[in-house]
Amino acid sequence: MSEYILEMQHITKTFPGVKALDDVTFRLRPGTVHALMGENGAGKSTLMKCLFGIYHRDGGSILFNGEEVDFKDSKESIDAGISMIHQELQPIRMMTIAENVFLGNYPLGKFNLVNHAKMNEETRILLDEVGLYLNPNTLLNDLTVSQMQSVEIAKAISHNAKVVIMDEPTSSLTTSEVEKLFEIIEKLKSKNIGIIYISHKMDEILRISDDITVMRDGQYVGTWPAKEMTTAKIIQAMVGRELTSLFPEKTNQISEEIVLELQDLTSPNPLSFKHASFTLRKGEVLGIGGLVGAQRTELMEALYGMRVLQQGKILIKGQEVSIRRPADAIKNRIALVTEDRRYNGIFGVLSITDNASVAALKEYVGRMGLLDEKKMNHVVDENVERLRVKTPDNKTRIESLSGGNQQKVILARWLANNPDILILDEPTRGIDVGAKYEIYQIINDLAAEGKSIIMITSEMSELLGVSDRIMVMCEGRVAGFLDREVATQESVMTLATKFMGAHEGGMESV
Structure with missing residues (x-):
């Protein structure tokens, strides 16, 4: 036997x-x-x-x-x-x-x-x-x-x-x-x-x-x-080789210019986020850490117009804006890569080209209201090549790609829209160590180009290794901020439990 x-x-x-x-x-x-x-x-x-x-x-x-x-x-x-x-x-x-x-x-x-x-x-x-x-x-x-x-x-x-x-x-x-x-x-x-x-x-x-x-x-x-x-x-x-570092060298320069400011954002749901305030600078990668239930995703969805607000202000480059739906966020050059690729990220049965162009279709409308496919394909090809998406061709269904390559296509979608602020919710969930490095390099490159990045992550090493500054949330409130140079696992976890006596569900990496 x-x-x-x-x-x-x-x-x-x-x-x-x-x-x-x-x-x-x-x-x-x-x-x-x-x-x-x-x-x-x-x-x-x-x-x-x-x-x-x-x-x-x-x-x-x-x-x-x-x-x-x-x-x-x-x-x-x-x-x-x-x-x-x-x-x-x-x-x-x-x-x-x-x-x-x-x-x-x-x-x-x-x-x-x-x-x-x-x-x-x-x-x-x-x-x-x-x-x-x-x-x-x-x-x-x-x-x-x-x-x-x-x-x-x-x-x-x-x-x-x-x-x-x-x-x-x-x-x-x-x-x-x-x-x-x-x-x-x-x-x-x-x-x-x-x-x-x-x-x-x-x-x-x-x-x-x-x-x-x-x-x-x-x-x-x-x-x-x-x-x-x-x-x-x-x-x-x-x-097939030694990976000497899990994170690329930081090359971005953070400007003094504040591109985004949230003031006292509060949800009508009493169990959700409350009195959340922070600023985001040009070229900065702001990491958001916290335990499960800290309301990190919910806060970012409110910023993107997916959730209603009870009170608070959103300022883009010093000017107050009204964001009541995702279209308002896109108009203000904000993009969101969601946590669950399969549920609300990709259109599985559609091609890479369709998935990468859907957020900017109005940019490809030519004469007589017809779609300029040549222009669309050029932009998609450019971004797919830039992000090194592994695929036979761009007509391939996105569902046939690996998780890391699906994530790159979603990033290509928003790069085609040329956002100033890019929100990434768990950008490397379910992605291997090699593909993670590529995603980290993309984040670093975008920040070096002057894009401002907000990254929610539940991986402590990622939070510490990619962020320029860390905002930690606890039970819907902003518990504090840590600069990259002084942030440690202990200091993050201290803030992540700041407003609770004991975390009944146990703690995860933040």
């Missing part, structure tokens, strides 16, 4: 113009965590989708429990005992937590009707296991991204799986939620369940993994016992 519960041998997969997988082998032992690593575009998610039946491989074989399998769709995979938590959340937002967890597998009662009482009770037990204490009848639309991620984890473990694939499962979780996930993983291991764990967080990988496999450019690089690996060794295997 094989020592492996799963063996993927010589797997190949080709998309038009791209060989996504080239003779890849991967083996998983039962009762272990096997980390699958590589830069965005390395082929990790494609390999797992071939296993899960989402993609049909062009070559190679898959052995599961010692028998060759060829799943035609995800249902066959789930029924066989393989569950997957996808990197990009795709919940049905207008359905309840319970309905999402049991989607396609509803418990039935009399007359073959859904037994809602049983479904809700089983959902409540699953939610308790992942530390999410919510009513099973709560709509997904009312949850935060981190809560939706927890629901996905509950859904994955509900199928009595023998193999669980976790693709970036902690990208939106707090520290306490991550710890709860690790407890769940230990329980799964004790039941001899194999875990395939895809993450770019080195500390997590080195902490929980038993084995580590690295892929690069669609090819297998190697597999090592996790205890033999270090962060430096993993990065070198991923990028």
